[in-house]
Amino acid sequence: MNGTILNIQRFCTDDGPGIRTTVFLKGCPLHCVWCHNPESQAKRCEIMFDTQKCIECGSCSAVCSQKCHSFDANHTFKRDTCIGCGACAEACPTKALTLYGKRISVCEAYNEVKRDKVFYKTSGGGVTISGGEPLFQPDFTAELLKMCKENGIHTAIETSGFADEKSLFSVIEHCDLVLFDIKETDEELHKRYTGVPLKPILKNLQLINERGIPFIVRAPIIPSLNDRESHFSALKGIRASMSFCQGIQIMPYHKIGSYKYELLNREYGCDGVMEPSKETMEHWNKLISYGI
Amino acid sequence: MLSNEVYSFFMDRGEYYGAGYYEEPHKSQFERFSRALRRYFENYSLPEYKGEPLYPCGSKWRTALVNPDFSFTVAVDWRRLAEQSQDVRSVLGNDFNLYVSRVPSVHTVGGNMYTHSYPNFKRIVYEGFDSYEKRIEKISDSEVRNGLLDLMVGIRCFHSRILQVLKDAGAVESELYKALAKVPFSPAETLYEALVCWNFVYYLDGCDDIGRMDADLIPLYKGEDMTEVFRCFFKNVDVNNGWSGTLGPDYNPLTVQCLKACKGIRRPSLELRVKPDMPKEVWDAAIEAIHAGGGSPSLYNEVGYQETLARLFPDIPAEDRINCAGGGCTETMLAGISNVGSLDAGINTAFIFWNVMRRSLVSSADFDDFYSAFIDEYSHQAKNVMDSISESQRIRAKFNPQPMRTLLVDDCIDRGKDFNNGGARYYWSVVNLAGMINVIDSMIAIKRLVFDTKNMTAEELLKRLDSGERIGNSVVPHHGVDSDEVNEMAARLSNDLCAVFEEKTPYMGGKFLPSSIQFTTYLEAGIGVGATPDGRLAGEALCDSIGAINGNDVKGVTALLNSAASLCQSKMAGTPVLNLKLNSSMLPTTLPALVQGYFEQGGMQMQVTCVSKEELLDAEKHPEKYPNLIVRIGGYSEYFSRLSPEHRRSVIERTCY
Numbered sequence: 025m026n027g028t029i030l031n032i033q034r035f036c037t038d039d040g041p042g043i044r045t046t047v048f049l050k051g052c053p054l055h056c057v058w059c060h061n062p063e064s065q066a067k068r069c070e071i072m073f074d075t076q077k078c079i080e081c082g083s084c085s086a087v088c089s090q091k092c093h094s095f096d097a098n099h100t101f102k103r104d105t106c107i108g109c110g111a112c113a114e115a116c117p118t119k120a121l122t123l124y125g126k127r128i129s130v131c132e133a134y135n136e137v138k139r140d141k142v143f144y145k146t147s148g149g150g151v152t153i154s155g156g157e158p159l160f161q162p163d164f165t166a167e168l169l170k171m172c173k174e175n176g177i178h179t180a181i182e183t184s185g186f187a188d189e190k191s192l193f194s195v196i197e198h199c200d201l202v203l204f205d206i207k208e209t210d211e212e213l214h215k216r217y218t219g220v221p222l223k224p225i226l227k228n229l230q231l232i233n234e235r236g237i238p239f240i241v242r243a244p245i246i247p248s249l250n251d252r253e254s255h256f257s258a259l260k261g262i263r264a265s266m267s268f269c270q271g272i273q274i275m276p277y278h279k280i281g282s283y284k285y286e287l288l289n290r291e292y293g294c295d296g297v298m299e300p301s302k303e304t305m306e307h308w309n310k311l312i313s314y315g316i
Numbered sequence: 317m318l319s320n321e322v323y324s325f326f327m328d329r330g331e332y333y334g335a336g337y338y339e340e341p342h343k344s345q346f347e348r349f350s351r352a353l354r355r356y357f358e359n360y361s362l363p364e365y366k367g368e369p370l371y372p373c374g375s376k377w378r379t380a381l382v383n384p385d386f387s388f389t390v391a392v393d394w395r396r397l398a399e400q401s402q403d404v405r406s407v408l409g410n411d412f413n414l415y416v417s418r419v420p421s422v423h424t425v426g427g428n429m430y431t432h433s434y435p436n437f438k439r440i441v442y443e444g445f446d447s448y449e450k451r452i453e454k455i456s457d458s459e460v461r462n463g464l465l466d467l468m469v470g471i472r473c474f475h476s477r478i479l480q481v482l483k484d485a486g487a488v489e490s491e492l493y494k495a496l497a498k499v500p501f502s503p504a505e506t507l508y509e510a511l512v513c514w515n516f517v518y519y520l521d522g523c524d525d526i527g528r529m530d531a532d533l534i535p536l537y538k539g540e541d542m543t544e545v546f547r548c549f550f551k552n553v554d555v556n557n558g559w560s561g562t563l564g565p566d567y568n569p570l571t572v573q574c575l576k577a578c579k580g581i582r583r584p585s586l587e588l589r590v591k592p593d594m595p596k597e598v599w600d601a602a603i604e605a606i607h608a609g610g611g612s613p614s615l616y617n618e619v620g621y622q623e624t625l626a627r628l629f630p631d632i633p634a635e636d637r638i639n640c641a642g643g644g645c646t647e648t649m650l651a652g653i654s655n656v657g658s659l660d661a662g663i664n665t666a667f668i669f670w671n672v673m674r675r676s677l678v679s680s681a682d683f684d685d686f687y688s689a690f691i692d693e694y695s696h697q698a699k700n701v702m703d704s705i706s707e708s709q710r711i712r713a714k715f716n717p718q719p720m721r722t723l724l725v726d727d728c729i730d731r732g733k734d735f736n737n738g739g740a741r742y743y744w745s746v747v748n749l750a751g752m753i754n755v756i757d758s759m760i761a762i763k764r765l766v767f768d769t770k771n772m773t774a775e776e777l778l779k780r781l782d783s784g785e786r787i788g789n790s791v792v793p794h795h796g797v798d799s800d801e802v803n804e805m806a807a808r809l810s811n812d813l814c815a816v817f818e819e820k821t822p823y824m825g826g827k828f829l830p831s832s833i834q835f836t837t838y839l840e841a842g843i844g845v846g847a848t849p850d851g852r853l854a855g856e857a858l859c860d861s862i863g864a865i866n867g868n869d870v871k872g873v874t875a876l877l878n879s880a881a882s883l884c885q886s887k888m889a890g891t892p893v894l895n896l897k898l899n900s901s902m903l904p905t906t907l908p909a910l911v912q913g914y915f916e917q918g919g920m921q922m923q924v925t926c927v928s929k930e931e932l933l934d935a936e937k938h939p940e941k942y943p944n945l946i947v948r949i950g951g952y953s954e955y956f957s958r959l960s961p962e963h964r965r966s967v968i969e970r971t972c973y
Contacts, residue, residue, distance in 0.1 A: 035872035037902060043874065043909055139798055140874045142916050147909030 025130045027164030030064055030156065032136045035143075040180040040201055042149025045137045047168065049155040050125040054184050055219040056207060057293025058246045060281030064156040069108030069125035072287040073101045077120035084112035084121055103289060122287075130167040137172060150178025150200070159187035162194050169198035182242070184218075185225040185232075192228050202232055202239040208250050209258035217249060226262075233266040244275040245308055247300055256311040272312050276300050317403045325404050326382065332359040333390070334382035337411075343459075346734055350463030350719040353384055354470030357520075362477060365485040369508075369545045370515040371478060371492060376523050376556050382408075386522035387430045389716045414715035418704040419661045423697065425750035425841040426833055427659020429708050431736075432559055432644030434525045435724035436652030438532035440517055441510045444502045445471070448729065455732040460722065464729070467719050471520065475500070478516075507536040511545050515552065521724055525643045526553055526561035526584045528651050530570035537570060546577035554583040562641035562651065564589035565618045567598045575601035579608035587642045588613035589621070590911060599908050606926050607903055614646070614923035617915040621648070624889045624920075628827060632742065645833050646891045646921065647746040653726045655735055655824070657745035659833065659890075660705045665813065666751025666845045666858050668694050669758060673848070677774045683767040687759065695816045705745055706823035713737040713824070736824075744826030746890035748833050749813055750841045752883075753859035756795050756806050757850030757868075761788030763805075765849070781847040789851035796864025798875035803882035814887035831890025832862050839962055857962070861895040862888075873898070873910060881917035889920070897925045925967075932956070932968045939964075 030048040039046045051067030059065065063072060078099050085093035092102045093112060101121075110123035137151045144150045151172045158165040158181045169179045180201040185192075196202065206225070208214040214222035232239055243259055245251050263269045278299055285292040300308070319341035326335035336355030337348050361377045381400070385391035390412055398405040417429040440448070449468055455461035475496070482493045491508060498504070499513035510533050518526060529546070552558075561584040563571050571588075575598070578586050588602055602613055625637050625648075632650075639651040647658030672690045680686035713736050721735035722728040728739030765771045765788070772780070781787055793799035795806055817828040834841075838860040847854040850865060859865045862880050869876040873896065885892045894914075898907065903926055911922060935941070939957035956964060 033872070035874045037906060043906060043913075139878060140913075143874050143877075143909060143913040146912040146916070147906065149909075 025164055025167045026127050027130070027133070027161045027168075028067060028069065028125050029128050029133065030061075030124060032133065034140055036152065039152040039154060039182060040150065040178075040203060042147035042178075043140065043143045044149045044152050044180070045140055046152045046154050046182075047133055047137065049153065049158050049161055049165070051160045052155055052157040052184070053160055053186050053220060054157065054207075056244075057217050058244065058249070058277055058297070060278065060284075061156075062281065062284050062288055062290060063124040067160065069110065069123060069127075070288070071101070071103070071106055071108065071110075071113060072122045072124055072284065073289070074120045074122075074287055075099070077118045079118055079120075081117060083115040083117060087111040087115045101289075130164060130171060133168050134171045134175075137168075137177065138175065141175075141177060144177055148178070150180060152180040152182055152203070154182035154203075157184055157186070159183055159185075159191050159195055162187065162191035166194045166198060169195065173198050173200075185228045186220050187228065189228070189231065192231065196232055196235060196237055199237055202237055203242050204229055204232065204239045205242045205244065206259060206262065207244055209255050209262075213250065229262070229266070233268045236268060238268050238270050239266075240270050241272045242275055243272055243312075244277065245300070246277040246294065247298055247304070249294075249297070251300075251308065253311065256308070259312060274305070274308050274312060276305050276308070317407050322404055322407050325401060329379075329381065329400075330359070331379050331381050332356050333379070333384055334408075337382075337390075344463070345715060346459050346463040346717040346719060346722075347466065349389055349717055350467045352390075353719055354466050354473075356384055357470040357474035358477075360474055360477070362481050365481050365487060367487075368548055369492065370512060370548050370552065371482065371496070372515070372519050373548070373552055374555055376519055384522060384720070386433065386524045386718075386721070389718055415708075415712045418707045418711075419701060420697075420704060422667060422844065423661050423663045423701050425662030425664050426645075426748040426835060426837045427657075427662050427746075429660050429705070429712070430644065430658055431655065431718075432524050432647060432649075432658040433521075433655065433721055433725060433735075434527050434639075434641055434643055434649065434651035435517055435521045435721070436726050437514050437517055437527040437529075438652060439726065440500055440724070441504045441513050441532070444500060444504075446501045448723065451729045452723075455729065457732045460732050460734060463717075463719050464723055467723060472501075474520075475516070504536065507533060507538065507540055507542055508545065510536050511542060511549065515549050517724065518549070518552065518558075520720060522720065523553065523556035523558045525559045525641070525651075528562050528639065528641060530563050530568055530574055531566060534568045534570055537568070539569075541573065542570070543573045543577050546574050547581070550577055550581050550584060554581050558583050559644050560585045560587060560642050560646060562587045562589065563613065564594070564598075565591050565638075567595055571598055572601045575605045575613065578610065578612045579605050580610055581612075582610055585611070585646070586613040587616055587646065589616045589618040589640075590915065591618045592912065592915075603904050603907055606907070606924050607900055609926065611923055611925050614921060615911050616642070617920045620886065620915060620918065620920050621889070624886045627886075628829070628889065629742075629744075636741070642891055642921075645835050646893060647831065647833065648829060648890050649744075649746075650742055653740065654742040654744070655721075655725065655740035656743070657705065657709075657747075657822070659748045659831070660708075660745045661701050662748035662750050662837065662841070663694075663698055663701055664750050664841055664845070664858075665694060666754045666842070666848060668697055669751070669755045670846050670848055673758075673762075674778065674846075677762065677766070677778065680774070683763045686762065686767075690755075690759075691812050694813065698813075698816045699820065701747065702745075702817070702820045702822070702828055705747070705828075706820075709736075709745075709823040738824070742826060743822065743824040744829055745822045745824075746829045746831050746833075747817065748890075749830055749888070750832075750834060750838065751845070751858040752810065752813060752832060753795050753862065753865060754848055754850050754852060756802065756809050757788065757792075757865060758848045759809065760794070760802055760805055761792045761849035764792045777849060781849065784847070784853060786851045786853060787847075788849040794850070794864060794868040796869035796876050796879045797871045798878040803879060806879065806882045807884060810883040810885075811887065814884060829890035830888050832888055832892045833890070834858070834860050834893070836959070836963060839960075861893045863894050863896065874913070877910060877914040877919065878917065881914060881919045885918050885920045892920050894919065894922045895925070896922055900926045900928060929968070932964075936961075936964050936968060 028050045030050045034045045036044045036046040052065045090105045092106045094100050113121040113123040182203040184205045211222045319338045323338035332355040333352045336352035363374045452464045495509040495512040504510035641651040643649045644658040649656035672693050676689040717734040727741045733739035814830045839857045842857045
């Protein structure tokens with residue numbers, strides 16, 4: 025069983041309790057306008073191209089089987105014919121080309137995760153499958169979680185919750201904890217900002233609660249987009265109505281990943297949005313009042 | 317020049333230690349140095365009393381030319397002496413260089429027959445020096461007996477002069493005066509009296525290591541908060557560039573008081589012995605102290621150390637082993653009852669590797685052939701170093717007694733022997749291994765590039781190293797990323813480096829204990845070492861601890877700890893120091909778990925610097941703004957502003973999680 029991942033990161037302390045290893049999967053059905061990891065959205069392996077670093081040496085075109093790289097006026101990269109093999113990235117002397125995504129088996133992923141088992145034990149930590157969207161590769165996610173659980177490792181996923189029921193149940197049966205993102209509580213705005221409807225997400229959250237799986241709501245708050253009082257009230261309503269909700273964690277907007285859109289030749293949807301001040305974040309935390 | 321001329325020379329200049337040595341030149345070395353100490357303490361320049369809870373306070377007295385030295389018996393400013401009198405310099409050169417270390421200079425990384433120690437503070441506190449004098453009178457060796465009795469005269473005079481200073485300052489009714497009227501000659505009966513005694517003995521010893529204060533003082537504890545008195549004592553340690561002290565493993569309220577007292581103070585370098593069930597209260601105090609800066613306490617695997625010492629020294633009973641402590645930077649010794657070379661030598665393994673690489677790589681048939689060539693040469697040089705240590709010990713035993721340590725460390729009085737000549741209950745020798753991580757990374761690079769993938773020939777590797785190219789930087793895994801291949805190499809190499817120490821016994825007995833304690837010497841140790849295929853250019857610094865070379869630990873702190881744990885640390889019980897820099901926000905939530913996880917895997921020691929990178933970068937540009945910024949370096953704490961620019965950069969580049 026193979027999956028496509030972005031990265032396996034050790035010593036994570038913000039993706040669940042204790043010291044954790046987070047497996048970031050590639051691919052997400054949502055396309056949130058504020059997403060700071062746009063390279064995580066496409067399921068396929070893809071190249072990020074930093075034109076500032078390019079010295080137009082031509083090493084990439086020499087190894088590209090799909091003829092994606094041409095040098096007429098300047099270096100042009102044809103993204104739609106790229107198969108994501110990574111040969112150009114390996115050949116590039118300046119790292120102007122970087123491959124994001126790699127195929128990995130469940131066993132390979134588990135072998136990396138298990139290395140920190142002693143620290144999971146001493147800290148109450150474990151493994152978190154994140155992304156991207158772990159439910160977008162349900163078979164891989166379920167297998168990996170199952171293997172971890174069988175070996176005594178605490179399991180968690182960080183999910184948008186957008187998936188069919190079958191995929192959801194196949195994964196959550198192996199979860200000790202779910203970190204559940206709620207991007208927006210207004211149906212229309214949810215569709216506009218993320219590209220998908222809200223209703224199935226809330227339904228899945230209800231199913232998780234009915235299954236008795238503890239979860240934490242993670243709420244990205246973006247100034248001028250979803251920082252309304254009604255949104256905070258709706259989040260609190262979710263908390264009040266679901267007994268297995270352990271709390272709400274605000275994820276304040278930041279611009280850290282915005283530069284990546286240019287490297288992917290994409291437009292950033294939050295140009296002009298300002299990062300919240302410390303006082304604003306304190307205000308949000310007061311509004312939410314059921315924070316972690 | 318005659319002895320009485322030398323005597324007059326020193327007397328005229330107020331150099332009482334030097335003069336004392338020449339008072340009765342026909343006497344034995346022990347008696348002469350005892351007399352020197354006596355005159356030193358009889359004329360000790362005492363500072364003004366300013367109302368502190370302890371006295372003496374502040375810098376210990378030092379004259380310009382000749383002073384007692386707790387490591388080498390005597391320290392001489394040879395240059396200044398030569399400026400004043402070449403004749404006297406010549407005489408002293410003949411007399412004081414009877415003992416000279418025989419350790420090859422290339423293998424003195426971090427140490428050259430240094431000796432740190434812990435006086436038996438506890439015994440003096442609970443028995444008093446009057447009882448010591450009775451035991452001295454029973455010594456059959458007249459030289460040692462006479463010398464110690466002479467020294468006691470000097471100590472009593474010192475004590476009387478201290479009382480006079482307090483009297484002159486109008487402090488006769490103070491608790492300090494009342495305490496000093498009793499201690500250190502009678503047993504202490506209160507915690508405060510014990511601390512006053514402890515401080516006094518610390519100054520007698522020349523301000524080295526501070527003992528096991530929480531463990532030894534708790535019987536006198538009756539609920540007092542002595543944090544401020546501890547802090548006063550720690551400031552005395554700091555101003556005198558003193559060294560280490562140990563806390564635990566039976567935690568008590570004084571453990572917490574000491575941790576509170578050390579916050580933000582550079583020295584002593586406190587060592588907290590961590591057990592799996594260490595109470596939260598102690599963890600909280602430790603984390604708060606680390607957070608405050610200064611690098612104290614460092615953290616020690618109590619179970620690991622006790623098991624290792626029991627295995628290495630099966631004849632040492634548990635009641636002695638419990639006194640396990642790191643002296644100096646952090647050389648493993650037994651407080652109050654041992655004489656441990658700390659450090660006796662520091663073998664530059666990177667230097668040996670570089671020479672073998674140049675000599676043998678081209679002709680090596682395969683990797684194991686090359687590896688064996690390195691181990692053979694290393695073993696040969698290590699044995700030479702061990703022989704030189706033994707020879708140095710033999711000569712020192714004859715010519716460089718330590719009367720003060722003979723008085724203060726057991727079992728010298730009862731055996732009637734000098735500290736350097738068989739008096740201490742236990743002896744062993746700690747030897748540093750410098751450059752071990754550089755060798756591990758270099759071996760991996762050579763194995764992969766030259767022998768496995770054959771990416772380059774041996775000749776090409778050497779040529780590219782000579783041309784100034786960094787080899788091995790990005791194409792091979794390094795120590796610190798938790799790679800199975802590198803971890804196996806680390807285990808193999810560290811085991812082989814340590815194995816040779818089991819083949820010889822030091823002249824004074826015990827064992828040779830390998831360690832990895834670099835403190836500031838990792839910079840200079842690289843100067844004479846050419847380019848190595850761990851990504852290092854010629855002359856660049858060696859690795860500063862058993863962690864990764866700066867910048868190589870790219871997979872996070874748990875990967876680093878797993879890598880460090882792959883070394884055979886129980887064989888490096890002299891202490892294998894691991895430097896770790898943690899972001900201050902992560903400390904409370906992760907440090908206990910990281911420490912416990914590391915220790916469970918065999919990790920022995922960890923020292924944490926907690927400071928933000930922004931703070932360090934600013935301090936690098938404006939050191940004058942941060943006079944109190946303290947960082948932890950290879951076993952001890954130092955003010956960041958006092959480091960050389962190269963050291964400051966090195967500390968900053970040490971990865972911060």
